[in-house]
Amino acid sequence: MLTMGVDIGSTACKCIIMEDGQEIKARAVVPLGTGTQGSRTVFEAALTKAGKTREEIERILVTGYGRFTFEAADSQKSEITCHATGVHYLLPTARTVVDIGGQDVKALRLSEDGLLDNFVMNDKCAAGTGRFLDVMAGVLDVKTEELGELSSQARSEVSISNTCTVFAESEVISQLSNNVPLPDLVAGIHASVAKRVAALVFRNGLVKDVAMSGGVALNSGVVRALSRELKSEILVHEDCQLAGAIGAAILAYREAKRVS
Amino acid sequence: MLTMGVDIGSTACKCIIMEDGQEIKARAVVPLGTGTQGSRTVFEAALTKAGKTREEIERILVTGYGRFTFEAADSQKSEITCHATGVHYLLPTARTVVDIGGQDVKALRLSEDGLLDNFVMNDKCAAGTGRFLDVMAGVLDVKTEELGELSSQARSEVSISNTCTVFAESEVISQLSNNVPLPDLVAGIHASVAKRVAALVFRNGLVKDVAMSGGVALNSGVVRALSRELKSEILVHEDCQLAGAIGAAILAYREAKRVS
Numbered sequence A, B: 001m002l003t004m005g006v007d008i009g010s011t012a013c014k015c016i017i018m019e020d021g022q023e024i025k026a027r028a029v030v031p032l033g034t035g036t037q038g039s040r041t042v043f044e045a046a047l048t049k050a051g052k053t054r055e056e057i058e059r060i061l062v063t064g065y066g067r068f069t070f071e072a073a074d075s076q077k078s079e080i081t082c083h084a085t086g087v088h089y090l091l092p093t094a095r096t097v098v099d100i101g102g103q104d105v106k107a108l109r110l111s112e113d114g115l116l117d118n119f120v121m122n123d124k125c126a127a128g129t130g131r132f133l134d135v136m137a138g139v140l141d142v143k144t145e146e147l148g149e150l151s152s153q154a155r156s157e158v159s160i161s162n163t164c165t166v167f168a169e170s171e172v173i174s175q176l177s178n179n180v181p182l183p184d185l186v187a188g189i190h191a192s193v194a195k196r197v198a199a200l201v202f203r204n205g206l207v208k209d210v211a212m213s214g215g216v217a218l219n220s221g222v223v224r225a226l227s228r229e230l231k232s233e234i235l236v237h238e239d240c241q242l243a244g245a246i247g248a249a250i251l252a253y254r255e256a257k258r259v260s
Ligand code: SF4
Pocket: A124, A125, A126, A127, A163, A164, A165, A166, A167, B124, B125, B126, B127, B163, B164, B165, B166, B167
């Protein structure tokens, strides 16, 4: 049985087709968020990749910020539930999941069976989110995707004293004019994100293994800095950005079995 | 007896010369903050205006963020103490003082004699501070000083749902592209600042009369919006931006009397 999970986020849409809630048959990511053609595009891209039609998909479950805008769905579920399910599929030993998205940060605690025990979220403050990194990349005139590689070249780390994105931005601008090496500055920026996120994680309680998901998990500099702050290894799966969509496809399968 | 108060802030330096801690003899403001020539310039400007030399000033007290950088001072005192003293001089009935500066917000509660009873401060988050207004003025491509006048032309008020400066900035940009009238948008920006500041004021307890000081008190739009949020008239003195320096000059006089 084929099911589909769609994750309509604020900055990207992701789609997964799975067989029997176990094997990934197709994955698609479109860097367009809710309110755009992204959801339609990603939906069709996944069908094409799997070589299937809509009719061959037993059930579609949609999640994410923009989940109520997607009409082809059979059902919706919260991001948190889908995310927990998806991460447990990718990394079965994960008990703490740190998810840094484009505009928010979540810390999830999972049971051994991958059920959600507890979670905390920050979606009110840009500090510690992907947006903080975007703002800093803008000031440094580099791409957000280049930050991880840049920080790996750091010889030391510039300390950034302000947590607030706006105040930290001024600080980074003044450090730039002091000719501080770019990699050291980027390392400081990653440390700032890591400190902020670690506070959230500790608030929710840390149980190992720790996994990271969300787009920012692809930034190796943030992963390194957070690992240091949490005093814990951090598992990252190459499909981490797809965890929500994977979870949605798995939950669609479970629903289909219950329904049928 | 002449005394001088100098207030070295983050974005401006102010200087006051008073006679017997009672009458203002000279005032000077320089729009340069700590770490610049601002303190020296404002010091000399005030002496020139009063037609006096350094030797004729009995005592100099310096306050503000940059107070430890000013060498000509006889003593230093915290901004909060000087501010309370200065506002009580300008507006003797004020019991609650809201001070919105370039990078922070303070709420002070004064006793009937103008002594500081209690205060709360936010200097960690740009939301609700002058910096929020600066960022928004930048997005709207107007001067911060023009915001008050602009909002007075508003016909309705655009509601801004994000408190965070960074997220609110994106919201304002998207409203702009919807061709929302500028004055309505500015009114919404002022309402956002007022809500944030009002929360701080209520946390500290509100006792009437309420006065406003700091550079942002010159923005009539913020004063109006805050008055509505606090359900209270707000007293603003034309010398409100100088309250810290005035308090410093008064406290310098009291110290001189004690010393002599
Ligand atoms: S601290 Fe800065 S980034 Fe966080 S909510 Fe305030 S303005 Fe936004």
